[in-house]
Amino acid sequence: MSAAAESWRDTGEALEARATSLWGDAWRRLRRNRAAVAAAAALATIALAACLAPWLPGLADPTAQDLALGAAPPTPAHWFGTDELGRDLFARVLWGGRISLLVGLIGTLVSLCIGVTYGAVAGYAGGRTDDLMMRVVDVLYSLPYIFLVILLLVFFSRSIVMLFVALGLVQWLTMARIVRGQVLSLRSREFVDAARALGATDAGIVFRHVIPNTLGPVIVYATLTVPAVILQEAFLSFLGLGVQPPSASWGTLVADGAKVMALFPWLVIFPGAALSLTLLCFNFLGDGLRDALDPQDRR
Amino acid sequence: MTTYLVRRVLLMVPTLWAIATLTFFLVRLAPGGPFLAEKDIPAPIVAQLERKYGLDRPLGEQYVRFLANAARFDFGPSYRFPARPVREIILEGLPVSAELGGWALLLALLLGVPLGVVAATRHNTAADHAAMGLALAGVSVPGFVLGPALVLLFSLTLFWFPPALWQGPGSRVLPVVTLATSYTAYIARLTRGGMLEVLRQDFVRTARAKGLPERAVVGKHALKVGVLPVVSYLGPAAAGIVMGSIAVETIFGIPGTGRYLVNAAFNRDYTLVMGVVLFYAVLLMAFNLLVDVAYTWLDPRVELG
Numbered sequence: 192m193s194a195a196a197e198s199w200r201d202t203g204e205a206l207e208a209r210a211t212s213l214w215g216d217a218w219r220r221l222r223r224n225r226a227a228v229a230a231a232a233a234l235a236t237i238a239l240a241a242c243l244a245p246w247l248p249g250l251a252d253p254t255a256q257d258l259a260l261g262a263a264p265p266t267p268a269h270w271f272g273t274d275e276l277g278r279d280l281f282a283r284v285l286w287g288g289r290i291s292l293l294v295g296l297i298g299t300l301v302s303l304c305i306g307v308t309y310g311a312v313a314g315y316a317g318g319r320t321d322d323l324m325m326r327v328v329d330v331l332y333s334l335p336y337i338f339l340v341i342l343l344l345v346f347f348s349r350s351i352v353m354l355f356v357a358l359g360l361v362q363w364l365t366m367a368r369i370v371r372g373q374v375l376s377l378r379s380r381e382f383v384d385a386a387r388a389l390g391a392t393d394a395g396i397v398f399r400h401v402i403p404n405t406l407g408p409v410i411v412y413a414t415l416t417v418p419a420v421i422l423q424e425a426f427l428s429f430l431g432l433g434v435q436p437p438s439a440s441w442g443t444l445v446a447d448g449a450k451v452m453a454l455f456p457w458l459v460i461f462p463g464a465a466l467s468l469t470l471l472c473f474n475f476l477g478d479g480l481r482d483a484l485d486p487q488d489r490r
Numbered sequence: 491m492t493t494y495l496v497r498r499v500l501l502m503v504p505t506l507w508a509i510a511t512l513t514f515f516l517v518r519l520a521p522g523g524p525f526l527a528e529k530d531i532p533a534p535i536v537a538q539l540e541r542k543y544g545l546d547r548p549l550g551e552q553y554v555r556f557l558a559n560a561a562r563f564d565f566g567p568s569y570r571f572p573a574r575p576v577r578e579i580i581l582e583g584l585p586v587s588a589e590l591g592g593w594a595l596l597l598a599l600l601l602g603v604p605l606g607v608v609a610a611t612r613h614n615t616a617a618d619h620a621a622m623g624l625a626l627a628g629v630s631v632p633g634f635v636l637g638p639a640l641v642l643l644f645s646l647t648l649f650w651f652p653p654a655l656w657q658g659p660g661s662r663v664l665p666v667v668t669l670a671t672s673y674t675a676y677i678a679r680l681t682r683g684g685m686l687e688v689l690r691q692d693f694v695r696t697a698r699a700k701g702l703p704e705r706a707v708v709g710k711h712a713l714k715v716g717v718l719p720v721v722s723y724l725g726p727a728a729a730g731i732v733m734g735s736i737a738v739e740t741i742f743g744i745p746g747t748g749r750y751l752v753n754a755a756f757n758r759d760y761t762l763v764m765g766v767v768l769f770y771a772v773l774l775m776a777f778n779l780l781v782d783v784a785y786t787w788l789d790p791r792v793e794l795g
Binding site for chain 1: 505627634653751
């Protein structure tokens with residue numbers, strides 16, 4: 192892409208280019224990235240299937256047992272096979288995806304709210320407040336967070352709400368740093384002065400004018416946070432600390448499957464593949480978004 | 491340099507204190523005690539146990555005593571295995587965990603850096619795209635999915651390596667590969683990014699203008715600066731490998747420290763949990779310090795301060 196950009200600059204063809212907004216430009220670049228488009232399409236399919244799982248016609252009930260059948264390899268009736276209790280694995284993977292994706296989205300949302308607000312306030316306040324707030328972030332960074340999450344989940348209720356809180360708490364630090372860096376460079380710009388001259392309050396400036404301008408990097412990082420949260424949830428569930436039965440996420444399905452993989456390998460292969468594929472798609476999409484939204488970083 | 495080191499080590503103290511305090515009160519606030527078993531233990535015995543572990547004292551006194559003992563890396567006997575001090579349990583698992591993590595980190599560096607360099611020097615070719623696609627796949631497959639998949643293929647189908655345990659060199663292969671894969675992939679991505687940046691710089695052009703062979707330009711001049719992002723990633727990587735080793739040790743039944751943490755948490759073995767958490771905290775902080783020092787050594791432009 193950089194070679195094309197270079198020649199474009201040299202020949203002066205830019206003169207006839209029509210004015211495009213940052214978003215229009217980014218959208219155009221993203222569409223040209225075939226891997227990112229394919230990833231987005233695959234993600235949309237997975238998410239749609241998971242969302243609609245309760246209403247999909249012909250989809251088996253994920254809790255319906257068939258003890259006579261037991262664990263059976265994939266057949267046309269059961270695409271992913273069945274588990275030891277004769278439950279349809281395809282249905283269980285779709286239903287598990289609902290939980291995994293939900294945890295990923297809500298965890299990201301929690302980290303987004305905390306991180307963006309914290310980073311914006313620190314960057315906008317500047318000076319000593321900024322120093323103090325970022326020092327707190329530094330200290331939190333050096334904590335072995337996952338252990339505290341494990342402690343929280345072990346000693347208190349292993350509820351899904353606790354999981355959201357714990358995962359959101361782990362993820363907001365990087366977001367705060369990114370937003371603060373952006374805000375630091377934005378706050379001395381003319382439009383902030385203009386807003387202040389018009390009598391806008393500090394809170395109004397931060398939330399109405401500054402934060403919207405940090406959106407590009409925030410979107411990119413949020414896209415990469417979703418798979419990170421899904422991965423953490425799956426990791427905790429794998430250890431038996433995350434989602435509790437009868438609910439099942441991809442993490443618990445992999446954990447259950449791994450225990451019996453010598454006998455029934457499909458029970459670990461399909462949930463593992465679903466999880467890995469989703470993470471891969473999010474990462475491809477995040478990479479594509481970064482290339483599209485960051486015009487300086489044309490690698 | 492010495493002042494910097496002293497200051498960094500002193501800065502670790504409040505962080506460790508915060509972790510110790512948080513751990514202590516989290517554990518005390520938690521509902522249910524360590525001696526609640528399926529069987530009802532008679533009240534006098536519970537009282538006796540609590541006296542033995544000092545749990546009958548006021549909370550403040552317990553806290554002070556805990557801090558004083560923790561500073562000496564003494565956490566008392568495990569609740570679950572009263573005959574064994576926590577320190578002994580940790581130190582017993584440590585060599586195994588260290589070996590697993592060390593090999594994994596080494597493998598990740600030895601594979602990841604060359605892969606990134608090759609991708610950067612063949613920027614935007616098919617080789618570059620293939621390497622980076624592979625790297626992204628490697629980042630995306632979690633260890634606890636990859637581990638079972640590798641066991642399925644190499645142990646249960648091909649019978650090349652044992653599926654579990656930690657005996658003999660063959661048993662090291664699958665756990666180390668499982669743990670190293672995502673870090674290999676990430677290091678390859680970082681190296682590529684760093685190298686692409688460096689290869690555009692003037693000193694690289696100068697080196698080429700002097701007529702140095704491309705090997706020397708890339709291998710000697712560019713690489714030293716190009717791997718800087720990798721060096722600063724080693725701190726988080728070590729933290730991640732410690733965390734990942736918990737899962738890997740669970741999958742492969744390896745008797746390391748990570749597995750103890752999970753078991754201890756489920757057993758409500760409070761002393762062991764607190765000991766392992768604090769031990770890991772010290773380990774990670776020491777590693778971060780080491781990485782920062784290594785960074786200045788590689789890049790004289792960075793000043794410690």
